[in-house]
Amino acid sequence: MFNSWIAVKSPNFLLTCSNVTLAIVLPPSGTNIVTQLYDALLKKQEKTSHIFEIRPINDRIFVPNKDGNMPELPEITSRAIEMNKELTGKTIQAFEVLQPKCLNVTPDELNQFLNHSVIDSVTHHGKWIMAHTTQGWLLINLGMGGEILLVNRKQMPAKYKLVIDFTDQTCLAINFWWFGYVHFCALDGLTNHPMIAKLGPNVLDLSEEVFTNLIKNQKGKVKAFLLDQSRVAGIGNAYVHDILFMAKLHPNRLIASLSATEISALFKGIQDGLRPSLTKGGAFYEMNLYGEKGGFQMEDIIIGYRENTPCPQCGAPIQKIKTGSTSSFICSTCQPES
Incomplete structure (x- = not known):
């Protein structure tokens, strides 16, 4: 798994598969190429034992030497505890999706599967936040970093990629710095999820x-x-x-x-x-x-x-x-x- 930068002059992204890390140098207009590559790797991952990661070299990501630090267990556990406290019992009204590539289903399917469902609990596995609802699992991975904010619709943050509206007028605004995931999974489907099924124990x-x-x-x-x-x-x-x-x-x-x-x-x-x-x-x-x-x-x-x-x-x-x-x-x- 990826855990630090390698010494390459001015790369924009790092691609890791198992223990091999490649630096990718692209102009800003090349971001779509990385997105396409990422999608292809995710499809490949479903058929292999490898776990792929692509990460940006981004000044927003912490540490003096610009090592890339995804949210790790302390951050993800804290978010899951907060979400379990605040979201349990809330009913999902609708999803607004500004970045469809973060989904494993279409936006229409996500709304079809989870609208009107009630959140029973929120837990986590590794770096995945897992909301158990009456109609399926809502799975969130902040990937390379981002925010999950509980707000009122009238007080939205400046940037977000996906919003989950609840019937009590509150909403969850999710922003990814680069890549992240919001996945639907059937109630009995976690063992078949291509990324979660490969994780070791917390x-x-x-x-x-x-x-x-x-x-x-x-x-x-x-x-x-x-x-x-x-x-x-x-x-x-x-x-x-x-x-x-x-x-x-x-x-x-x-x-x-x-x-x-x-x-x-x-x-x-x-x-x-x-x-x-x-x-x-x-x-x-x-x-x-x-x-x-x-x-x-x-x-x-x-x-x-x-x-x-x-x-x-x-x-x-x-x-x-x-x-x-x-x-x-x-x-x-x-x-x-x-």
């Missing part, structure tokens, strides 16, 4: 025993494992550096070389790396349902994106290193490769 839902049994049977490197959404879902580039630092593990460590103590430390690192942000409603570069920024600030990040600053534990300078097609922030003293 990483924070795992007990230490289950996590240990899961990881000890895996191959490859520890960072690649954490970022592979088909193995465990929810971790991305924003949090993985601190998780590995707290576990004292180099991102290139082979899973097969991990001791029981190190696996336990990794489990604890995942908890300590994600739960503080979840408690604060997610990262500061993402907006909640009410238009407020998340409370997890840049100063809450321990070593991620802090190249050349002293390690908070040993004082050695934090390094930015190449790990495959991605970059990682590490303390080489606290996280030896061997």
Whole structure:
């Protein structure tokens, strides 16, 4: 899965399939080409085990070195909790779709399937927000970033790609920075959804025993494992550096070389790396349902994106290193490769 930029001069987009990342350089008029490519990859994905991602290099996306950070488990979990609180019991009146490409059905079909349905609950799986209604699932993925805002129709935000109107005059305004999804799924169809069906379990839902049994049977490197959404879902580039630092593990460590103590430390690192942000409603570069920024600030990040600053534990300078097609922030003293 994608987790960081590669060093290419002035690319507009990055395309990733499995562990291969390609830089795409296009003029602004070339965006339609990327959209067409994205659609083709989604169709291909339905027939393969690969998960594709295309991401823009966009100044709106957080971090000093312009690493691309999608909403991750703390942000998506926070949105799902907020939506479950606010939307449960609401009746969908209509959908206004300004970006039909985000749908897996036509706008008319979406209205036909879900109009007059009542939202029973809202949960999430990985980076998908899942609203269970009386007539089917409404699935939302913010993709490369965006906002989901609960507003009144008379107080709409400046930008949105899709609006869900409710019978109580409130609405959900959804905006994607670039690509995102709003999918319909039949009540019994989640196991056949081409993207959700491939996801591993939510990483924070795992007990230490289950996590240990899961990881000890895996191959490859520890960072690649954490970022592979088909193995465990929810971790991305924003949090993985601190998780590995707290576990004292180099991102290139082979899973097969991990001791029981190190696996336990990794489990604890995942908890300590994600739960503080979840408690604060997610990262500061993402907006909640009410238009407020998340409370997890840049100063809450321990070593991620802090190249050349002293390690908070040993004082050695934090390094930015190449790990495959991605970059990682590490303390080489606290996280030896061997």
